[in-house]
Amino acid sequence: MPELPEVETTCRGIAAAITEQTIATVDIRQPQLRWLIPAELAVTLPGLTIKKITRRGKYILIHSNNGVLIIHLGMSGCLRMQASNQSLKKHDHFLLHFKNKTTLCFNDPRRFGCVLWQEGSAKQHPLLAELGVEPLEDDFCGDYLFAKSRRRNVAIKQFIMDAKIVVGVGNIYASEALFSAGIHPECAAGKISLPRYQLLTTTIKQTLQQAINRGGTTLKDFFAVDGKPGYFSQELQVYGRADQPCVQCSKPVKSIRIAQRSTFYCGGCQR
């Protein structure tokens, strides 16, 4: 499910629900996620108050008055709020019960996500230390991508999905943004001109922003904190549309694999 717009949608949802709420108890039901959920969270978190929610790439940062809870949704995770007495669902692995009788549930069937704790500032955590720029901020621009890509032979699609370069561009939006920019996904990153990178950074920002405005993409299983699906999937131009006519030129959309990930593009519109 989650690419950056889905994570952003989730952050906004939980921020409204848990900011200034105080944790009563913690329930770790399945600690074995991508990394083990630290057992001591059940002892250290109760009594802490949530101060704000931020996002770094696809990491959700829940700031308390004594440290940061770092949550990644992996491939299939989601967060939802419910009343503390409401029944749980399959794959509810981690629960934060608040004093106001609400509960934040972390559900993740594939368990590729994680729940970690960092005392002090999140920046100190090794997982966040080496991340690239945020795609929606001004330092992500054509000049930046152009400079970073010189002498790089990787396919442009793989390059823009590299979190050390820019965070938050996932498999769906990489295909979509490259289509909008008219760039072939297998094009070597080092061979792309500055003007094309200027266009590409623009289409990446637009694609992500548009999806955020729609509440994320629902493919199979993305639901926001309130249980509502996202609506962006109806607007995907190439992703998941193999063999269907291109929305611009009517040639059939092609499907290939780049770095073991399915990739969609139009051979007519993308060079």
Place this chain on the structure above:
DNA sequence: AGAGGTACCTGGCAGC
């Protein structure tokens, strides 16, 4: 340093 592949895990679906 860069490129490529593997691993983690469950569930849904197509095909037989």
Place this chain on the structure above:
DNA sequence: TGCTGCCAGGTACCTC
């Protein structure tokens, strides 16, 4: 109906 194999939104980490 039930089995098998394949595919899936992410990303750290390993080897060459």
